[in-house]
Amino acid sequence: MSEYQAPLRDMQFVLNELGYLDRVRALPDCAHLDADLVDAILGEAGKFAHGVLSPLNVSGDRQGARWENGEVTTSKGWREAYQRFVDGGWNSLSCDPEFEGQGLPRVVSALVEEMWNGANLAFGLCPMLTRGAIEAIELRGSAYLKSTYLTKMISGQWxxxxxxxxxxxxxxxxxxxxxxxxxxxxxxxxxxxxxxxxxxxxxxxxxxxxxxxxxxxxxxxxxxxxxxxxxxxxxxxxxxxxxxxxxxxxxxxxxxxxxxxxxxxxxxxxxxxxxxxxxxxxxxxxxEYMFIMMNAARFSVGIEGVGLSERAYQRARGYARERIQGTEIGAATRSNVAIIRHPDVRRMLMSMKARTEAMRALACEIALAMDCAERHPSQAARQESQALVDLMIPVIKGWSTENAVDIASLGIQIHGGMGFIEETGAAQHLRDARITTLYEGTTGIQAADLIGRKIARDGGLAIGQLSTRIQQVLEELAWVDDPQLQANASALARALVALNTSVEFIVGHYTSQPARVAAGAVPFLELLGLVAGGWQMARSALAAQRQLKAGDNDQAFYGGKLLTARFYADHLLPQVESLSRVVVQGGDALLQMDDQQF
Amino acid sequence: MSEYQAPLRDMQFVLNELGYLDRVRALPDCAHLDADLVDAILGEAGKFAHGVLSPLNVSGDRQGARWENGEVTTSKGWREAYQRFVDGGWNSLSCDPEFEGQGLPRVVSALVEEMWNGANLAFGLCPMLTRGAIEAIELRGSAYLKSTYLTKMISGQWxxxxxxxxxxxxxxxxxxxxxxxxxxxxxxxxxxxxxxxxxxxxxxxxxxxxxxxxxxxxxxxxxxxxxxxxxxxxxxxxxxxxxxxxxxxxxxxxxxxxxxxxxxxxxxxxxxxxxxxxxxxxxxxxxEYMFIMMNAARFSVGIEGVGLSERAYQRARGYARERIQGTEIGAATRSNVAIIRHPDVRRMLMSMKARTEAMRALACEIALAMDCAERHPSQAARQESQALVDLMIPVIKGWSTENAVDIASLGIQIHGGMGFIEETGAAQHLRDARITTLYEGTTGIQAADLIGRKIARDGGLAIGQLSTRIQQVLEELAWVDDPQLQANASALARALVALNTSVEFIVGHYTSQPARVAAGAVPFLELLGLVAGGWQMARSALAAQRQLKAGDNDQAFYGGKLLTARFYADHLLPQVESLSRVVVQGGDALLQMDDQQF
Missing domain, CATH: 2.40.110.20 (Butyryl-CoA Dehydrogenase, subunit A; domain 2)
Structure with missing residues (x-):
């Protein structure tokens, strides 16, 4: 059974090459976070995820937690792992230093969280819920509640x-x-x-x-x-x-x-x-308090989607490299090959990989905005960041988790019949992922929040700002003389037009025809996720192209980033236009149905 | 726990209003199959599915089959149910009368099969595999094999x-x-x-x-x-x-x-x-023999997809009608309503319903073609029918099962958090459905068969004939003065153009760039399924509109059919154009990736 490996190089790419680390270091009290320190944190977290949490993922699934007479026994090894988690200081990573937390910004702690979820979602949920409770007490708890509970909850003792x-x-x-x-x-x-x-x-x-x-x-x-x-x-x-x-x-x-x-x-x-x-x-x-906590929890569930997607991808990629079956299409020889050589298997792997990378980068963009909203010295910057956070939390939650379910299912598909056998491990990822679109608000609830409180309420202001930022990346792309990147730019430009059309429809009809707009809420959430992911993939392609031009040694790595962004543009972004048609025209028939006609 | 109800009225609609029963009755030895006889068969099968098979579905899932020392014990009640299945003559329904089969044409027996699968897929697999084995022996077995095995296998004794x-x-x-x-x-x-x-x-x-x-x-x-x-x-x-x-x-x-x-x-x-x-x-x-059997088996697995989709839909619809949660968008009162009133829940239900109906009608179209290929007096008609069957088997198999997985997952989603709890029953449908895209050839294998043996090999001849038939329905639609149907026609026309573009690409590049074409095989299969489903939904809308014009009493039923077809046109058909872009342009990036870049 292959264990989870933290995707350190991909994470470094997002932090360093996409510039998120530089941006967070410009915030107060964050300058000490240089690349070496962050690498060390991620490296240690990766070891813990790989060596301690991942090996318990399958056994935890098989044994499950057990209830007897009001008491719950966690599965074998869970107590020891939790104690090591607490002893390692992992529970307090992002918490307030006033109560002995380590005050790590979200843009870094989100990547650590991704590792816990990728290695063992059932384990990661415990500290995730504790963080939510901590936040509520920090935010509105009395001095008594703070002094009684916070230090022990932040350490993980409770x-x-x-x-x-x-x-x-x-x-x-x-x-x-x-x-x-x-x-x-x-x-x-x-x-x-x-x-x-x-x-x-x-x-x-x-x-x-x-x-x-x-x-x-x-x-x-x-x-x-x-x-x-x-x-x-x-x-x-x-x-x-x-x-x-x-x-x-x-x-x-x-x-x-x-x-x-x-x-x-x-x-x-x-x-x-x-x-x-x-x-x-x-x-x-x-x-009201619960919703503040819930926003953090919803972001965390989005991160669960990223972690699970990475895990399912790693398992499928490993199998695809090892499983020998069939000959290669168009090859000169008739010798059998690993199934990663088959175009359809590559297509599935690329779809998993491209979406996972887009989700991770987008989550870091929003994590950075959370850090800015909390720490930036300028009030205007804090407000603008908070508006982006509020807008995108339902997308991070809804889009990343819907993707995770589909990606875990593709992971099974790559294994063929073996994917249906529980011992293979691929099926567990689908079973685990399936909760993420349900708890902390279903995708439908996220989408209703998105079109109502986050778009219609401010008349499309916050999403207009996002759209402008995407437009800026398109302008950057226009200066680069590279057909690969021009294909990205053209797909993203079409998608952006479709996004803007959908937003206009929502803003224009939310008050007059609320049910009709609501009928397209989930398709719109998916649309926005795809475009925002495409924005990050375009940034990723620009960064990779810069490194390649600069003659960086790691040509294969950056070349892969370019191809992954191109795949995203060719396979994922075309969906945006059809979703836009659904958003604009999709309300009529379903609203006219009488309940008894179903 | 609600039990499966055979969707008799919907099945009658397909057989009668869509004309499949009339067409099969024109074949030799089929004239006795009038609507009353068929209704009686479907009615009895529905009772068996509801009363005997469905109640064993959950208990069978929980207990499972057990292995000990080389012997397998089926779960409680299975032996008795199988005996009743045999005693009722259900095993021999579509088999050769020479060996005491009942010789029912596929267009009717496919609907009966749908019921077994909808009620209890794990049970339905046993007679399905037996039929495959029967077919191989009928086809190529010696007189000794036929006389030794066929009668007992057809009865279900073995x-x-x-x-x-x-x-x-x-x-x-x-x-x-x-x-x-x-x-x-x-x-x-x-x-x-x-x-x-x-x-x-x-x-x-x-x-x-x-x-x-x-x-x-x-x-x-x-x-x-x-x-x-x-x-x-x-x-x-x-x-x-x-x-x-x-x-x-x-x-x-x-x-x-x-x-x-x-x-x-x-x-x-x-x-x-x-x-x-x-x-x-x-x-x-x-x-070669196995492939002949396999074609029948692949069709049957497609029918499993239809049955499971219907089952998941029924359960979700039942829950949506009963579960009270939240107030209605845009309603004057603030009283709580059943969740079927929420637009996003309706959207999910309609997506399940519309695809299930499209898949069922398409399966009957192909079942009729199987009957024609076997029984039609004219050789030319037999050949043309066989060409349609060969073309569409991978689509029936691949599209219906991929849909079933997604539909079962939507069924969970409609239940919210309850969907994740095994006792609710929705999760079992996803777990069961997940095998259908894998066995009897994965979706990737179906798609490779489709683009290679079924499209490129005859230079697009068979699919051109299908395209012409779809065009004929468009011409019929053009004569109907009804904005609902015009919307259907316009969406189907756009989709047909995108289908033809994709076919041209496949036929034009299959030999010169086989890997590039193969990279789009599964998206193309999905595209063809969507268009063929849209063809059937357009036929369904035409039939419903005729009944409404004729002043049929069942206005609600036929009105529902019109709206369902409209939903299909608004929500499903727009995907065709984006899939066509993927088919045509999607091969480059994934083929350029080095194995180590994944």
């Missing part, structure tokens, strides 16, 4: 969870029913049932800090009456030691298609006296 | 298998190594290992008839030295009773992503003295 979903409240959180009754001393008693709680119960740490959405008595109906609470599994005493067990119990864990090693818990709060909870920030503003 | 694959011989059967040594009395001793043998061992019947590819001593290398043998699990004595156990043993069964209840066997032939085998037809012509 983990965190996000408790949103209830059986009747999935995509629609307005329907949350869990109640929070004030005790009188500032604390609350929480009662209700939460489902789909990732790592809601486990044996990796001695405490779990649940962030829980609930309603206080008399709160307004709907989303404006939801508050956010910290509910620890064990109450924390004044000296920081653990006290009594809180009234929260794991009623069961789910039997899922994938990520078997990640326990997905049903949590019962308040079967007895009610679970003690502490309000985060102000009452009735819980959903 | 099952059949197809033994092609070996560890080193998957897509490339030239690499088959299994040996067949002549005994001297006309029989052979078979030695070798076969893998991926569907129902290669089971407890449903007291004998299994293996059709096995093997090489005789001194046979030419490659595909021209492969012969086909009948190798029964138990030897058959002169009086037809079972004799000694043959030297074939089930070494293990595979642990697979899906179709868990269908045992996929590793068969060891000749661990001891060699398994006794009987030659089918002439030596060294085994692959």
């Amino acid at each position: 983990t965190g969870t996000m408790n949103l979903t209830e059986p009747q409240a999935g995509s629609d959180l307005a329907a949350v029913r869990t109640r929070a009754e004030p005790v009188g001393d500032g604390t609350f008693r929480i009662k209700g049932q939460k489902i789909f709680i990732t790592y809601g119960e486990h044996d990796l740490t001695d405490n779990i800090v649940h962030l829980v959405l609930a309603r206080t008595p008399g709160a307004p109906a709907g989303v404006k009456g939801i508050s956010l609470f910290v509910v620890p599994k064990f109450l924390v005493q004044a000296d920081g030691s653990l006290g009594a067990r809180n009234d929260v119990r794991c009623a069961s864990i789910e039997h899922k298609l994938g990520i078997h090693a990640s326990p997905t818990a049903v949590l019962a709060f308040g079967d007895n006296q009610g679970a003690l909870g502490w309000l985060v920030g102000e009452e009735n503003r819980g959903l | 099952t059949g298998t197809m033994n092609l694959t070996e560890p080193q011989a998957g897509s490339d059967l030239a690499a088959v190594r299994t040996r067949a040594e002549p005994v001297g009395d006309g029989t052979f001793r078979i030695k070798g290992q076969k893998i991926f043998i569907t129902y290669g061992e089971h407890d449903l019947t007291d004998n299994i008839v293996h059709l096995v590819l093997a090489r005789t001593p001194g046979a030419p290398a490659g595909v021209k030295g492969i012969s086909l043998f009948v190798v029964p699990k138990f030897l058959v004595q002169a009086d037809g009773s079972l004799g000694a156990r043959n030297d074939v043993r089930c070494a293990s069964i595979e642990h697979k992503l899906g179709i868990h209840a269908s045992p996929t066997a590793v068969l060891a032939f000749g661990d001891n003295q060699g398994a006794l085998g009987w030659l089918v037809g002439e030596e060294n012509r085994g692959l």
Whole structure:
């Protein structure tokens, strides 16, 4: 069973040749991050991903997490791996130095996260959820909550969870029913049932800090009456030691298609006296806080898509190089060859590779924008960066994960019949990837957010700025005398026109015909992902061409980047125009259908 | 858990309103098949699928087939269901009346097959493989083989298998190594290992008839030295009773992503003295015979895609009608609605529905062509029909199964997070569907067959005839004064131009630049599937419009057909132009990549 290898050279290309490292180093407190230091971090993370996490991926899938009498046992080796993860300081990489975090900017930590997900998604989910909980407490927690929880959660000594979903409240959180009754001393008693709680119960740490959405008595109906609470599994005493067990119990864990090693818990709060909870920030503003966390979580799920895609690609490429089958089309000899020589296998591999590279570069662009939005000295720059982040989070989440499902499925296809056999390992990637378009908001939810809050609301301002930046790359390309790059430019130019047409339609009809626009939301999200990926691939081609012209030694590497960008332009970008037709004309028939005509 | 319901009304629409039943009734010995008789057959089959097969689908998936000491136990209820299947005469439906088959034409039996696959794919595989084995014996078996095996296999008393694959011989059967040594009395001793043998061992019947590819001593290398043998699990004595156990043993069964209840066997032939085998037809012509069977099997796998798509659609539609979540976009009230009211959910359902209907109609068109190729009194008509069958088998197989994977995945998506939970049932459909693009030749193999043997070889003659038939429907549409149908016509016309452009490219470059053409083979297969599906949807719209004009009572049904065809034109057909660009320009970059640049 081949293990995950962190794609260090590709990651360095994005950071160095695409200029993201230079740009982040210009921010306050980031100048020390030179290429050597970053290489060292990525190198060590790569070793951990390869040597510790990847070997547990298959066994974790087979054994799964097990539930018995309210307790969850993680699969063999999980506890030791988690302890090494914490001891290595990996949990605190991107966290606030005030609470002993390492303050690494997102543009670097996103690549480290990609490695955890590529090596072992079921493992990576635990620190991902903890980060979300940390962020909520950092953002709006009281001094008591910060001092009690942050240092231990940042180190990884305790983990965190996000408790949103209830059986009747999935995509629609307005329907949350869990109640929070004030005790009188500032604390609350929480009662209700939460489902789909990732790592809601486990044996990796001695405490779990649940962030829980609930309603206080008399709160307004709907989303404006939801508050956010910290509910620890064990109450924390004044000296920081653990006290009594809180009234929260794991009623069961789910039997899922994938990520078997990640326990997905049903949590019962308040079967007895009610679970003690502490309000985060102000009452009735819980959903607002949760959405700030959720944006970070959605970005992270997008990174899961990148990591899984890379993993599926590596496995398929390895098989395609080793599996001997058939003769080569058009070759002089009739000897058998590795299947990587067959054009259709190459097509599938290139489709996996090109999209993975485009997604990674795009994720780094947005991670850099997150860093700028947080750290840039100029308010205008911070605001513009935040607008780009807000615009693109649903695309990073939706497009990267839809791609991941398709890429994992292509990975199976390259293995032929062997891909269907579980021992091969390719099927697990599809099973694992399949969750990513569902949790933290389905692709439909991402797309609704994209066309509504991110495009229609500002009248297309933020996406207009993005479009201008893509136009600038086209102008750069126009100066380069190279037919390969001209093909890229021409495909990207056509795609950009189609993007602008779609945006005009959305902005022009969102208020007057909201359902018709909504019918094209997911196709538009896909369209924007393809164009934004094409933008990054064009930048990648320009960078590679510069290196080749400069006579860089690594001709094969940069030549490969040029060809990969060209493949993206030839195979992926043509879809943009057909998607644009769907966005503009696709609403009529489906809205006219009566429910009973389905 | 909702059970499969045969889509009788949709099936009747295809048979009656699209005219396939009238056309098949014009063939010799088919006039008795009036609408009432066919309705009765479909109705009874639907009851069996719903009441007997569907309830075993989930339990079969959970228990799976079990292997112990060479014996395979099917999951609970399987034996009884198979016996009822045989007793009901379902196994012999489409078989030769000379051996007690019922001689039903393919255009009807294909719809019955769709039901078995929709209700329980893992079950349906057993009779499907038996049919393949029957066909080989009917086609080229000696009088001894026919009299010994056919009646019992046609009734279903014994099952059949197809033994092609070996560890080193998957897509490339030239690499088959299994040996067949002549005994001297006309029989052979078979030695070798076969893998991926569907129902290669089971407890449903007291004998299994293996059709096995093997090489005789001194046979030419490659595909021209492969012969086909009948190798029964138990030897058959002169009086037809079972004799000694043959030297074939089930070494293990595979642990697979899906179709868990269908045992996929590793068969060891000749661990001891060699398994006794009987030659089918002439030596060294085994692959040729196998390909005739394989064409039927490939068509059947396409039908699996249709059945699975229908099943996934039904489950998703049921959930979408019941699940209350969120408010309706643009509605006056803020009350919560079933998710089928959300435009994006409707889009997904329509995409599932439209493709399923297009695939079903197209499969019936090709099934009718099979019937004509076999039964039509005019040789010219038989030949033209056979040319259409040969052309379209890889499309029926490849397009329907690729669609099925995507449709099953959309089915999960409509369920949101619940889709990832195995108990929901949606995930099984994806796991089961995932095999269909792999076995009986991967999509890549289908596409290579399509562009090479089916298009380039006759210089585009057969596909030109298909293109002319599509053009005829466009001319029919031109006479109908209806904006809905004009939209269909315009989308189909654009798609037809793109198809013709692609065909010209393939025919023009297949010899001079074979690898470049091969790089676009799968995109072309998808393109042709989309256009051929669009042809059927245009026919469907025309038929529905006729019924509406005639004042038929079932306005809602026919109105739904019009809207479904319109959706197909708006959402699916636009992809054709982008695929055409990929076919024509997509070969360069991927062929230039050095293996090490991946």
